[in-house]
Amino acid sequence: MNESPGVVDLLGVLAYAELSAFARMTEDAASLAPSLADQVALSELAVAEYAHFRLLHDRLTELGADPEQAMSPFAEALDAWHTQTAPADWLQALVKAYVGVGIALDFYREAARHLDPSIAKLVDEVLVDEGRSEFAVERVRAGLVADPTASGRLALWARRLVGEALSQGQRVAAARPELALLLVESASDDQAQISRLFATLTEEHGKRMAALGI
Amino acid sequence: MNESPGVVDLLGVLAYAELSAFARMTEDAASLAPSLADQVALSELAVAEYAHFRLLHDRLTELGADPEQAMSPFAEALDAWHTQTAPADWLQALVKAYVGVGIALDFYREAARHLDPSIAKLVDEVLVDEGRSEFAVERVRAGLVADPTASGRLALWARRLVGEALSQGQRVAAARPELALLLVESASDDQAQISRLFATLTEEHGKRMAALGI
Numbered sequence: 123m124n125e126s127p128g129v130v131d132l133l134g135v136l137a138y139a140e141l142s143a144f145a146r147m148t149e150d151a152a153s154l155a156p157s158l159a160d161q162v163a164l165s166e167l168a169v170a171e172y173a174h175f176r177l178l179h180d181r182l183t184e185l186g187a188d189p190e191q192a193m194s195p196f197a198e199a200l201d202a203w204h205t206q207t208a209p210a211d212w213l214q215a216l217v218k219a220y221v222g223v224g225i226a227l228d229f230y231r232e233a234a235r236h237l238d239p240s241i242a243k244l245v246d247e248v249l250v251d252e253g254r255s256e257f258a259v260e261r262v263r264a265g266l267v268a269d270p271t272a273s274g275r276l277a278l279w280a281r282r283l284v285g286e287a288l289s290q291g292q293r294v295a296a297a298r299p300e301l302a303l304l305l306v307e308s309a310s311d312d313q314a315q316i317s318r319l320f321a322t323l324t325e326e327h328g329k330r331m332a333a334l335g336i
Numbered sequence: 337m338n339e340s341p342g343v344v345d346l347l348g349v350l351a352y353a354e355l356s357a358f359a360r361m362t363e364d365a366a367s368l369a370p371s372l373a374d375q376v377a378l379s380e381l382a383v384a385e386y387a388h389f390r391l392l393h394d395r396l397t398e399l400g401a402d403p404e405q406a407m408s409p410f411a412e413a414l415d416a417w418h419t420q421t422a423p424a425d426w427l428q429a430l431v432k433a434y435v436g437v438g439i440a441l442d443f444y445r446e447a448a449r450h451l452d453p454s455i456a457k458l459v460d461e462v463l464v465d466e467g468r469s470e471f472a473v474e475r476v477r478a479g480l481v482a483d484p485t486a487s488g489r490l491a492l493w494a495r496r497l498v499g500e501a502l503s504q505g506q507r508v509a510a511a512r513p514e515l516a517l518l519l520v521e522s523a524s525d526d527q528a529q530i531s532r533l534f535a536t537l538t539e540e541h542g543k544r545m546a547a548l549g550i
Contacts, residue, residue: 144379145366152359158404158411162393165358165386172383179376190372197372 128300129241132233133182134192135200135294135301139226140175141193142200144168150215160212163257167219174248181244195298199290206286213265213272214279220258221283221330227252228326232319236304262334277336284327288320342518343455346447347396348406349414349508349515353440354389355407356414358382364429374426377471381433388462395458409512413504420500427479427486428493434472435497435544441466442540446533450518476548491550498541502534 151164182189209215227249234245266273295302295316306315365378396403423429441463448459480487509516509530520529 141372141376141379142366145362148359148362148382149366152356152363158355158407162355162404165355168362169383169386172379190376193372 128298128302128304129238130182130185130187130192131195131298131301132237132304133178133185133187133241134189134194135196135298136226136230136233137175137178137182137189138193138196138200140171140178142197142204143222143226144172144175146204147171147215147219150209150218154209154212154215156212160261163261164215164219167223167254167257170251170254171223174251177244177247181241196294199294203286203290207283209279213262213276216258216262216265217276217280217334217336218283220255220262220334221280221327222287223255224326224330225284225287225323228323232305232322236306259333262336266335273336276334277331280327280331280334280336284324288324291320292316342512342514343452344396344399344401344406345409345512345515346451346518347392347399347401347455348403348408349410349512350440350444350447351389351392351396351403352407352410352414354385354392356411356418357436357440358386358389360418361385361429361433364423364432368423368426368429370426374475377475378429378433381437381468381471384465384468385437388465391458391461395455410508413508417500417504421497427476427490430472430476430479431490431494431548431550432497434469434476434548435494435541436501437469438540438544439498439501439537442537446519446536450520473547476550480549487550490548491545494541494545494548494550498538502538505534506530 145168147164147168151161151168155161155164179189182192207218209218230245230248234242234249237245262276266276302316305319359382361378361382365375365382369375369378393403396406421432423432444459444462448456448463451459476490480490516530519533
Protein backbone atom coordinates (compact mmCIF):
# COMPACT_ATOMS: atom_id res chain seq x y z
CA MET A 123 0.00 0.00 0.00
CA ASN A 124 2.95 2.32 0.46
CA GLU A 125 6.70 2.36 0.31
CA SER A 126 7.38 3.35 3.88
CA PRO A 127 10.85 3.07 5.43
CA GLY A 128 9.60 -0.34 6.56
CA VAL A 129 9.62 -1.57 2.95
CA VAL A 130 13.37 -1.13 2.68
CA ASP A 131 13.70 -2.96 6.01
CA LEU A 132 11.48 -5.76 4.77
CA LEU A 133 13.38 -6.20 1.50
CA GLY A 134 16.65 -5.92 3.43
CA VAL A 135 15.82 -8.62 5.95
CA LEU A 136 14.52 -10.94 3.24
CA ALA A 137 17.60 -10.29 1.08
CA TYR A 138 19.99 -11.10 3.92
CA ALA A 139 17.92 -14.16 4.82
CA GLU A 140 18.26 -15.43 1.24
CA LEU A 141 21.96 -14.61 1.00
CA SER A 142 22.79 -16.34 4.27
CA ALA A 143 20.53 -19.32 3.48
CA PHE A 144 22.35 -19.67 0.15
CA ALA A 145 25.77 -19.72 1.85
CA ARG A 146 24.81 -22.07 4.69
CA MET A 147 22.94 -24.55 2.50
CA THR A 148 25.85 -24.66 0.08
CA GLU A 149 28.20 -25.35 2.97
CA ASP A 150 25.89 -28.01 4.46
CA ALA A 151 25.56 -29.63 1.02
CA ALA A 152 29.33 -29.79 0.58
CA SER A 153 30.14 -30.98 4.09
CA LEU A 154 27.19 -33.23 5.06
CA ALA A 155 25.64 -34.78 1.92
CA PRO A 156 26.15 -38.57 1.85
CA SER A 157 26.47 -38.62 -1.96
CA LEU A 158 27.21 -36.30 -4.86
CA ALA A 159 23.56 -36.57 -5.97
CA ASP A 160 22.46 -35.34 -2.53
CA GLN A 161 25.03 -32.55 -2.61
CA VAL A 162 23.65 -31.45 -5.98
CA ALA A 163 20.02 -31.57 -4.79
CA LEU A 164 20.69 -29.26 -1.82
CA SER A 165 22.97 -27.02 -3.92
CA GLU A 166 20.09 -26.56 -6.39
CA LEU A 167 17.96 -25.27 -3.53
CA ALA A 168 20.78 -22.98 -2.41
CA VAL A 169 21.15 -21.49 -5.89
CA ALA A 170 17.37 -20.91 -6.04
CA GLU A 171 17.72 -18.93 -2.79
CA TYR A 172 20.44 -16.89 -4.45
CA ALA A 173 18.11 -16.10 -7.36
CA HIS A 174 15.60 -14.74 -4.82
CA PHE A 175 18.37 -12.72 -3.23
CA ARG A 176 19.11 -11.16 -6.63
CA LEU A 177 15.45 -10.17 -7.14
CA LEU A 178 15.39 -8.47 -3.73
CA HIS A 179 18.77 -6.83 -4.27
CA ASP A 180 17.64 -5.40 -7.63
CA ARG A 181 14.35 -4.18 -6.16
CA LEU A 182 16.23 -2.34 -3.41
CA THR A 183 18.44 -0.69 -6.02
CA GLU A 184 15.36 0.32 -8.05
CA LEU A 185 13.91 1.92 -4.92
CA GLY A 186 17.07 4.00 -4.61
CA ALA A 187 18.23 2.13 -1.51
CA ASP A 188 21.72 0.77 -0.91
CA PRO A 189 21.21 -3.02 -0.70
CA GLU A 190 24.15 -3.62 1.64
CA GLN A 191 22.98 -0.88 3.98
CA ALA A 192 19.45 -2.27 3.89
CA MET A 193 20.67 -5.77 4.80
CA SER A 194 23.23 -4.96 7.46
CA PRO A 195 20.88 -4.28 10.41
CA PHE A 196 19.65 -7.88 10.13
CA ALA A 197 22.94 -9.70 9.64
CA GLU A 198 23.57 -10.24 13.32
CA ALA A 199 20.19 -11.84 14.12
CA LEU A 200 20.26 -14.10 11.06
CA ASP A 201 23.89 -15.08 11.57
CA ALA A 202 23.06 -15.88 15.19
CA TRP A 203 20.22 -18.13 14.03
CA HIS A 204 22.55 -20.01 11.69
CA THR A 205 25.25 -20.35 14.35
CA GLN A 206 22.74 -21.70 16.88
CA THR A 207 21.31 -24.12 14.31
CA ALA A 208 24.37 -25.54 12.55
CA PRO A 209 23.23 -29.03 11.50
CA ALA A 210 25.28 -31.94 12.83
CA ASP A 211 24.29 -34.40 10.10
CA TRP A 212 22.57 -34.72 6.74
CA LEU A 213 19.02 -35.28 8.09
CA GLN A 214 19.34 -32.20 10.28
CA ALA A 215 20.56 -30.24 7.25
CA LEU A 216 17.52 -31.36 5.21
CA VAL A 217 15.08 -30.54 8.01
CA LYS A 218 16.72 -27.14 8.42
CA ALA A 219 16.46 -26.40 4.69
CA TYR A 220 12.80 -27.41 4.59
CA VAL A 221 11.85 -25.59 7.78
CA GLY A 222 13.91 -22.49 6.96
CA VAL A 223 12.54 -22.13 3.44
CA GLY A 224 9.03 -22.78 4.79
CA ILE A 225 9.25 -20.06 7.44
CA ALA A 226 10.64 -17.64 4.85
CA LEU A 227 7.79 -18.37 2.44
CA ASP A 228 5.17 -17.89 5.19
CA PHE A 229 6.80 -14.57 5.86
CA TYR A 230 6.71 -13.57 2.17
CA ARG A 231 3.02 -14.50 2.00
CA GLU A 232 2.23 -12.49 5.10
CA ALA A 233 4.21 -9.52 3.80
CA ALA A 234 2.45 -9.70 0.41
CA ARG A 235 -0.90 -9.08 2.12
CA HIS A 236 0.25 -5.66 3.28
CA LEU A 237 2.40 -4.36 0.49
CA ASP A 238 2.59 -2.21 -2.56
CA PRO A 239 1.61 -4.28 -5.66
CA SER A 240 5.04 -3.96 -7.28
CA ILE A 241 6.56 -5.68 -4.25
CA ALA A 242 3.73 -8.17 -4.09
CA LYS A 243 4.73 -9.18 -7.63
CA LEU A 244 8.28 -9.86 -6.47
CA VAL A 245 6.85 -11.98 -3.67
CA ASP A 246 4.85 -13.96 -6.24
CA GLU A 247 8.03 -14.66 -8.19
CA VAL A 248 9.67 -16.03 -5.08
CA LEU A 249 6.62 -18.13 -4.17
CA VAL A 250 6.74 -19.84 -7.59
CA ASP A 251 9.68 -21.81 -6.16
CA GLU A 252 7.55 -23.07 -3.30
CA GLY A 253 7.79 -26.75 -4.33
CA ARG A 254 11.57 -26.77 -4.55
CA SER A 255 12.25 -27.91 -1.02
CA GLU A 256 9.88 -30.87 -1.35
CA PHE A 257 12.82 -33.15 -2.19
CA ALA A 258 13.85 -32.71 1.45
CA VAL A 259 10.53 -34.17 2.62
CA GLU A 260 11.00 -37.28 0.53
CA ARG A 261 14.58 -37.80 1.71
CA VAL A 262 13.79 -37.21 5.38
CA ARG A 263 10.93 -39.72 5.15
CA ALA A 264 13.26 -42.24 3.52
CA GLY A 265 15.82 -41.56 6.27
CA LEU A 266 13.17 -42.24 8.93
CA VAL A 267 12.22 -45.54 7.27
CA ALA A 268 15.89 -46.55 7.40
CA ASP A 269 16.26 -45.39 11.01
CA PRO A 270 12.95 -44.88 12.86
CA THR A 271 14.77 -43.92 16.06
CA ALA A 272 15.89 -40.66 14.38
CA SER A 273 12.33 -39.34 14.56
CA GLY A 274 12.37 -38.02 18.14
CA ARG A 275 15.76 -36.43 17.70
CA LEU A 276 14.64 -34.67 14.49
CA ALA A 277 11.40 -33.48 16.11
CA LEU A 278 13.46 -31.81 18.86
CA TRP A 279 15.76 -30.34 16.22
CA ALA A 280 12.84 -28.85 14.29
CA ARG A 281 11.44 -27.37 17.48
CA ARG A 282 14.80 -25.77 18.18
CA LEU A 283 14.95 -24.35 14.63
CA VAL A 284 11.58 -22.64 14.94
CA GLY A 285 12.15 -21.60 18.57
CA GLU A 286 15.43 -19.86 17.71
CA ALA A 287 13.78 -18.27 14.65
CA LEU A 288 10.93 -16.84 16.72
CA SER A 289 13.33 -15.55 19.33
CA GLN A 290 15.50 -13.80 16.73
CA GLY A 291 12.30 -12.57 15.05
CA GLN A 292 11.03 -11.01 18.28
CA ARG A 293 14.39 -9.32 18.69
CA VAL A 294 14.27 -7.89 15.16
CA ALA A 295 10.65 -6.77 15.53
CA ALA A 296 11.50 -4.89 18.74
CA ALA A 297 14.54 -3.20 17.15
CA ARG A 298 12.80 -2.25 13.87
CA PRO A 299 9.32 -0.92 14.66
CA GLU A 300 8.68 0.25 11.04
CA LEU A 301 9.25 -3.27 9.83
CA ALA A 302 6.95 -4.71 12.48
CA LEU A 303 4.25 -2.18 11.61
CA LEU A 304 4.36 -3.21 8.00
CA LEU A 305 3.41 -6.75 8.91
CA VAL A 306 0.41 -5.99 11.07
CA GLU A 307 -3.01 -4.59 10.24
CA SER A 308 -2.78 -1.37 12.24
CA ALA A 309 -0.57 0.52 14.62
CA SER A 310 -2.85 -0.19 17.57
CA ASP A 311 -1.89 -3.14 19.68
CA ASP A 312 0.94 -4.08 17.37
CA GLN A 313 2.72 -6.34 19.91
CA ALA A 314 -0.36 -8.54 20.09
CA GLN A 315 -0.56 -8.63 16.31
CA ILE A 316 3.08 -9.59 15.99
CA SER A 317 2.37 -12.42 18.41
CA ARG A 318 -0.57 -13.44 16.21
CA LEU A 319 1.67 -13.42 13.13
CA PHE A 320 4.15 -15.61 14.96
CA ALA A 321 1.32 -17.96 15.96
CA THR A 322 0.41 -18.31 12.28
CA LEU A 323 4.03 -19.14 11.44
CA THR A 324 4.08 -21.73 14.23
CA GLU A 325 0.90 -23.33 12.94
CA GLU A 326 2.31 -23.61 9.40
CA HIS A 327 5.45 -25.07 10.91
CA GLY A 328 3.32 -27.77 12.56
CA LYS A 329 1.92 -28.73 9.17
CA ARG A 330 5.42 -29.03 7.77
CA MET A 331 6.45 -31.28 10.64
CA ALA A 332 3.51 -33.54 9.85
CA ALA A 333 4.62 -33.65 6.21
CA LEU A 334 8.10 -34.74 7.32
CA GLY A 335 6.55 -37.40 9.54
CA ILE A 336 8.15 -36.13 12.75
CA MET B 337 36.21 -35.71 -33.04
CA ASN B 338 34.67 -38.60 -31.15
CA GLU B 339 32.86 -39.39 -27.94
CA SER B 340 35.42 -41.77 -26.49
CA PRO B 341 35.28 -42.88 -22.85
CA GLY B 342 37.64 -39.95 -22.31
CA VAL B 343 34.78 -37.51 -23.09
CA VAL B 344 32.78 -38.69 -20.07
CA ASP B 345 35.95 -38.34 -17.98
CA LEU B 346 36.52 -34.84 -19.31
CA LEU B 347 32.95 -33.69 -18.63
CA GLY B 348 33.13 -35.43 -15.24
CA VAL B 349 36.31 -33.71 -14.11
CA LEU B 350 35.08 -30.32 -15.32
CA ALA B 351 31.70 -30.85 -13.63
CA TYR B 352 33.30 -31.72 -10.29
CA ALA B 353 35.72 -28.80 -10.67
CA GLU B 354 32.76 -26.42 -11.14
CA LEU B 355 30.73 -27.94 -8.30
CA SER B 356 33.63 -27.78 -5.84
CA ALA B 357 34.63 -24.26 -6.97
CA PHE B 358 31.02 -23.17 -6.41
CA ALA B 359 31.00 -24.56 -2.86
CA ARG B 360 34.45 -23.23 -1.86
CA MET B 361 33.95 -19.76 -3.33
CA THR B 362 30.60 -19.47 -1.58
CA GLU B 363 32.24 -20.45 1.69
CA ASP B 364 35.17 -18.04 1.16
CA ALA B 365 32.71 -15.26 0.28
CA ALA B 366 30.71 -15.84 3.47
CA SER B 367 33.68 -16.24 5.79
CA LEU B 368 36.34 -13.86 4.38
CA ALA B 369 34.67 -10.96 2.53
CA PRO B 370 35.27 -7.66 4.35
CA SER B 371 31.85 -6.28 3.34
CA LEU B 372 28.46 -7.50 2.15
CA ALA B 373 29.16 -5.99 -1.30
CA ASP B 374 32.33 -8.09 -1.53
CA GLN B 375 30.49 -11.17 -0.34
CA VAL B 376 27.90 -10.63 -3.08
CA ALA B 377 30.56 -10.08 -5.78
CA LEU B 378 32.30 -13.41 -5.03
CA SER B 379 28.95 -15.20 -4.59
CA GLU B 380 27.97 -14.05 -8.10
CA LEU B 381 31.09 -15.74 -9.44
CA ALA B 382 30.28 -18.88 -7.44
CA VAL B 383 26.75 -19.04 -8.84
CA ALA B 384 28.14 -18.63 -12.39
CA GLU B 385 30.34 -21.68 -11.70
CA TYR B 386 27.23 -23.54 -10.64
CA ALA B 387 25.54 -22.64 -13.95
CA HIS B 388 28.52 -24.21 -15.76
CA PHE B 389 28.20 -27.27 -13.55
CA ARG B 390 24.56 -27.59 -14.62
CA LEU B 391 25.50 -27.45 -18.33
CA LEU B 392 28.09 -30.21 -17.85
CA HIS B 393 25.73 -32.28 -15.70
CA ASP B 394 22.99 -32.08 -18.33
CA ARG B 395 25.41 -32.95 -21.13
CA LEU B 396 26.55 -36.05 -19.23
CA THR B 397 22.92 -37.11 -18.81
CA GLU B 398 22.28 -36.55 -22.54
CA LEU B 399 25.25 -38.81 -23.32
CA GLY B 400 23.64 -41.53 -21.22
CA ALA B 401 26.25 -41.25 -18.47
CA ASP B 402 25.56 -41.05 -14.75
CA PRO B 403 26.85 -37.59 -13.74
CA GLU B 404 27.72 -38.60 -10.18
CA GLN B 405 29.62 -41.64 -11.38
CA ALA B 406 31.43 -39.53 -13.98
CA MET B 407 32.50 -37.00 -11.33
CA SER B 408 33.48 -39.28 -8.49
CA PRO B 409 36.92 -40.43 -9.78
CA PHE B 410 38.07 -36.80 -9.64
CA ALA B 411 36.62 -35.74 -6.30
CA GLU B 412 39.68 -36.76 -4.29
CA ALA B 413 42.22 -34.81 -6.37
CA LEU B 414 40.07 -31.66 -6.53
CA ASP B 415 39.15 -31.81 -2.85
CA ALA B 416 42.86 -32.22 -2.06
CA TRP B 417 43.63 -29.10 -4.09
CA HIS B 418 41.02 -27.11 -2.18
CA THR B 419 42.22 -28.40 1.19
CA GLN B 420 45.82 -27.51 0.37
CA THR B 421 44.79 -24.07 -0.86
CA ALA B 422 42.25 -22.85 1.69
CA PRO B 423 42.68 -19.06 1.62
CA ALA B 424 43.63 -17.40 4.90
CA ASP B 425 42.28 -13.97 4.01
CA TRP B 426 40.19 -12.04 1.49
CA LEU B 427 43.04 -11.19 -0.92
CA GLN B 428 44.09 -14.84 -1.03
CA ALA B 429 40.45 -15.79 -1.71
CA LEU B 430 40.29 -13.32 -4.63
CA VAL B 431 43.59 -14.51 -6.10
CA LYS B 432 42.42 -18.11 -5.77
CA ALA B 433 39.13 -17.36 -7.52
CA TYR B 434 40.89 -15.55 -10.37
CA VAL B 435 43.66 -18.14 -10.76
CA GLY B 436 41.31 -21.11 -10.38
CA VAL B 437 38.77 -19.84 -12.90
CA GLY B 438 41.64 -18.92 -15.26
CA ILE B 439 43.20 -22.40 -15.15
CA ALA B 440 39.79 -23.97 -15.69
CA LEU B 441 39.11 -21.76 -18.72
CA ASP B 442 42.54 -22.58 -20.25
CA PHE B 443 41.62 -26.21 -19.80
CA TYR B 444 38.23 -25.74 -21.50
CA ARG B 445 39.92 -23.97 -24.42
CA GLU B 446 42.50 -26.74 -24.78
CA ALA B 447 39.80 -29.40 -24.57
CA ALA B 448 37.69 -27.61 -27.19
CA ARG B 449 40.51 -28.02 -29.74
CA HIS B 450 40.20 -31.79 -29.58
CA LEU B 451 36.53 -32.44 -29.15
CA ASP B 452 33.30 -33.32 -30.83
CA PRO B 453 31.52 -30.08 -32.01
CA SER B 454 28.54 -30.59 -29.70
CA ILE B 455 30.88 -30.50 -26.71
CA ALA B 456 32.88 -27.65 -28.20
CA LYS B 457 29.60 -25.68 -28.17
CA LEU B 458 29.19 -26.30 -24.46
CA VAL B 459 32.74 -25.08 -23.95
CA ASP B 460 31.86 -21.89 -25.84
CA GLU B 461 28.92 -21.30 -23.50
CA VAL B 462 31.24 -21.58 -20.51
CA LEU B 463 33.84 -19.30 -22.08
CA VAL B 464 31.24 -16.55 -22.53
CA ASP B 465 31.66 -15.98 -18.78
CA GLU B 466 35.36 -15.36 -19.18
CA GLY B 467 35.21 -11.74 -18.00
CA ARG B 468 33.36 -12.52 -14.79
CA SER B 469 36.39 -12.93 -12.57
CA GLU B 470 37.82 -9.57 -13.66
CA PHE B 471 36.33 -7.92 -10.58
CA ALA B 472 38.95 -9.86 -8.60
CA VAL B 473 41.77 -8.19 -10.54
CA GLU B 474 40.47 -4.74 -9.73
CA ARG B 475 40.05 -5.56 -6.03
CA VAL B 476 43.42 -7.22 -5.67
CA ARG B 477 45.09 -4.21 -7.33
CA ALA B 478 43.25 -1.89 -4.94
CA GLY B 479 44.35 -4.11 -2.04
CA LEU B 480 47.98 -3.83 -3.18
CA VAL B 481 47.73 -0.05 -3.36
CA ALA B 482 46.49 -0.05 0.23
CA ASP B 483 49.18 -2.49 1.36
CA PRO B 484 52.12 -2.84 -1.08
CA THR B 485 53.87 -5.30 1.25
CA ALA B 486 51.16 -7.89 0.46
CA SER B 487 52.56 -8.31 -3.05
CA GLY B 488 55.33 -10.83 -2.29
CA ARG B 489 53.09 -12.88 -0.06
CA LEU B 490 50.37 -13.04 -2.77
CA ALA B 491 52.91 -13.94 -5.46
CA LEU B 492 54.01 -16.92 -3.35
CA TRP B 493 50.37 -17.83 -2.77
CA ALA B 494 49.62 -17.78 -6.52
CA ARG B 495 52.67 -19.96 -7.18
CA ARG B 496 51.42 -22.42 -4.60
CA LEU B 497 47.93 -22.46 -6.20
CA VAL B 498 49.27 -23.34 -9.62
CA GLY B 499 51.92 -25.74 -8.28
CA GLU B 500 49.34 -27.75 -6.36
CA ALA B 501 47.03 -27.69 -9.40
CA LEU B 502 49.74 -29.07 -11.69
CA SER B 503 50.65 -31.74 -9.18
CA GLN B 504 47.01 -32.87 -8.83
CA GLY B 505 46.68 -32.62 -12.62
CA GLN B 506 49.66 -34.91 -13.20
CA ARG B 507 48.16 -37.39 -10.75
CA VAL B 508 44.80 -37.36 -12.57
CA ALA B 509 46.47 -37.66 -16.00
CA ALA B 510 48.40 -40.72 -14.83
CA ALA B 511 45.30 -42.38 -13.35
CA ARG B 512 43.01 -41.64 -16.33
CA PRO B 513 44.89 -42.32 -19.56
CA GLU B 514 41.78 -41.90 -21.78
CA LEU B 515 41.32 -38.41 -20.43
CA ALA B 516 44.97 -37.55 -20.98
CA LEU B 517 44.81 -38.90 -24.55
CA LEU B 518 41.87 -36.67 -25.31
CA LEU B 519 43.93 -33.59 -24.54
CA VAL B 520 46.95 -34.37 -26.68
CA GLU B 521 47.42 -34.57 -30.42
CA SER B 522 48.32 -38.25 -30.68
CA ALA B 523 48.98 -41.34 -28.60
CA SER B 524 52.70 -41.24 -29.32
CA ASP B 525 54.79 -39.54 -26.71
CA ASP B 526 51.75 -38.49 -24.73
CA GLN B 527 53.66 -37.79 -21.49
CA ALA B 528 55.70 -35.14 -23.30
CA GLN B 529 52.54 -33.65 -24.75
CA ILE B 530 50.88 -33.52 -21.36
CA SER B 531 53.94 -31.66 -20.12
CA ARG B 532 53.58 -29.28 -23.06
CA LEU B 533 49.91 -28.70 -22.18
CA PHE B 534 50.92 -27.94 -18.61
CA ALA B 535 53.59 -25.55 -19.88
CA THR B 536 50.88 -23.65 -21.80
CA LEU B 537 48.76 -23.46 -18.65
CA THR B 538 51.75 -22.14 -16.71
CA GLU B 539 52.41 -19.48 -19.33
CA GLU B 540 48.79 -18.28 -19.22
CA HIS B 541 49.06 -18.24 -15.44
CA GLY B 542 52.05 -15.90 -15.75
CA LYS B 543 49.94 -13.47 -17.77
CA ARG B 544 47.26 -13.52 -15.10
CA MET B 545 49.84 -12.78 -12.40
CA ALA B 546 50.98 -9.75 -14.41
CA ALA B 547 47.34 -8.59 -14.64
CA LEU B 548 47.05 -8.83 -10.85
CA GLY B 549 50.26 -6.86 -10.46
CA ILE B 550 52.05 -9.57 -8.44
